[in-house]
Amino acid sequence: MHTRSTREIRIGNIRIGGSNPIAVQSMAATRTQDVAATIRQVELLELAGADVIRIAVDNPKDVVALAEIRAARPNANLVIDLQENYRLAEKVAPFVQKLRYNPGHLYHIERDKPVKEKVRYLVEIARSYNCAMRIGVNAGSVDPEKLSQYSKEDSISPMLDSALEHCAMLDDLGFDQYCVSLKDSDPNKVIDANLRFAEARPDVPLHLGVTEAGMPPDGVIKTRIAFEQLITRGIGDTIRVSLTLPFENKGDEVTVGRQILDDIEHGRFRSVPRFEQKGMNIISCPSCSRVENEAFIDLAHKVKEMTEYAKDHAITIAVMGCRVNGPGETDDADLGMWCAPSFVNLKRGPESIGSFTYDEILGRLRQELDKLIEEKASVTSA
Numbered sequence: 001m002h003t004r005s006t007r008e009i010r011i012g013n014i015r016i017g018g019s020n021p022i023a024v025q026s027m028a029a030t031r032t033q034d035v036a037a038t039i040r041q042v043e044l045l046e047l048a049g050a051d052v053i054r055i056a057v058d059n060p061k062d063v064v065a066l067a068e069i070r071a072a073r074p075n076a077n078l079v080i081d082l083q084e085n086y087r088l089a090e091k092v093a094p095f096v097q098k099l100r101y102n103p104g105h106l107y108h109i110e111r112d113k114p115v116k117e118k119v120r121y122l123v124e125i126a127r128s129y130n131c132a133m134r135i136g137v138n139a140g141s142v143d144p145e146k147l148s149q150y151s152k153e154d155s156i157s158p159m160l161d162s163a164l165e166h167c168a169m170l171d172d173l174g175f176d177q178y179c180v181s182l183k184d185s186d187p188n189k190v191i192d193a194n195l196r197f198a199e200a201r202p203d204v205p206l207h208l209g210v211t212e213a214g215m216p217p218d219g220v221i222k223t224r225i226a227f228e229q230l231i232t233r234g235i236g237d238t239i240r241v242s243l244t245l246p247f248e249n250k251g252d253e254v255t256v257g258r259q260i261l262d263d264i265e266h267g268r269f270r271s272v273p274r275f276e277q278k279g280m281n282i283i284s285c286p287s288c289s290r291v292e293n294e295a296f297i298d299l300a301h302k303v304k305e306m307t308e309y310a311k312d313h314a315i316t317i318a319v320m321g322c323r324v325n326g327p328g329e330t331d332d333a334d335l336g337m338w339c340a341p342s343f344v345n346l347k348r349g350p351e352s353i354g355s356f357t358y359d360e361i362l363g364r365l366r367q368e369l370d371k372l373i374e375e376k377a378s379v380t381s382a
């Protein structure tokens with residue numbers, strides 16, 4: 001195994017980067033405003049041994065909830081996931097040890113304000129409250145300006161470009177307590193993006209993760225393959241395993257993460273060097289405070305069961321938990337669903353098919369799946 005050579009950053013009472021052990025983190029899947037449920041998530045993740053726990057905050061009510069969660073779990077190293085409303089940083093920073101922002105979300109509010117100014121503001125807040133930062137780039141929500149500079153086939157370059165640009169902004173501001181993540185639901189892209197980033201910026205600590213990896217065991221396999229390829233090359237300072245799990249089992253993300261790290265350390269590898277998706281590929285998000293109907297988790301499991309008959313067909317189906325990231329994150333799937341409070345939106349690639357109730361959706365998905373299989377078969381036999 002190559003040794004890691006990134007600089008060290010502090011997140012509460014742990015350090016990542018340099019020769020520190022790889023930290024394992026996870027995220028509360030409940031609505032942040034459901035204070036009791038979110039406190040329970042933090043407790044479960046702490047019990048499972050999470051080094052850092054992330055909570056999403058998107059409005060002032062979430063901030064109030066966060067204060068209560070912090071009071072109930074005073075020893076957790078908390079990181080806040082800033083969504084579109086980056087100005088909430090000043091309200092949440094007093095309660096947390098790290099701020100994560102997504103460069104692709106800085107465009108949603110105050111559109112006329114230069115991104116550099118928004119980043120300067122975030123850095124000032126992080127400095128004042130001694131918080132670390134993460135520049136979290138996600139394939140489903142890349143800065144549109146970067147996307148427009150590359151061909152549709154090249155999804156990695158815009159992510160990389162965005163991450164490097166934001167690193168340069170933080171460097172110019174003299175702030176070095178940050179790490180970077182480049183996530184995709186395809187483990188091969190996670191490998192490529194992180195290899196390229198580590199080559200360009202070997203000094204910056206990396207947070208590794210395969211986003212929307214789905215349900216165990218497939219989600220674990222995808223994640224394991226990406227981590228093996230990167231960590232053995234000395235790339236990766238903290239990890240998160242994203243799995244679609246019942247809320248009460250959320251600690252499994254941490255247990256699985258530790259197991260993968262232990263296997264890598266002891267040379268227990270899978271023989272597959274790259275992820276070879278031969279049949280049905282179901283991607284589903286790990287859920288977070290944005291989930292508007294918990295039935296989403298059940299739906300993801302039912303989709304897996306229902307599509308079992310088609311498991312040999314190379315088709316990607318995406319199941320996402322909310323209307324905020326769901327529409328963008330399902331664009332690349334053959335069939336995609338994103339869940340609203342009382343209905344589920346079904347898409348074929350980027351095109352919308354319609355909205356269906358939770359009772360109707362499986363039947364309709366099956367129709368669309370059969371149609372797709374038939375079309376693919378006729379193309380092959382033509």
Ligand code: SF4
Pocket residue numbers: 285286287288289290291320321322323324325326329
């Ligand atoms: S798709 Fe929505 S609910 Fe799922 S993890 Fe992403 S933001 Fe959270």
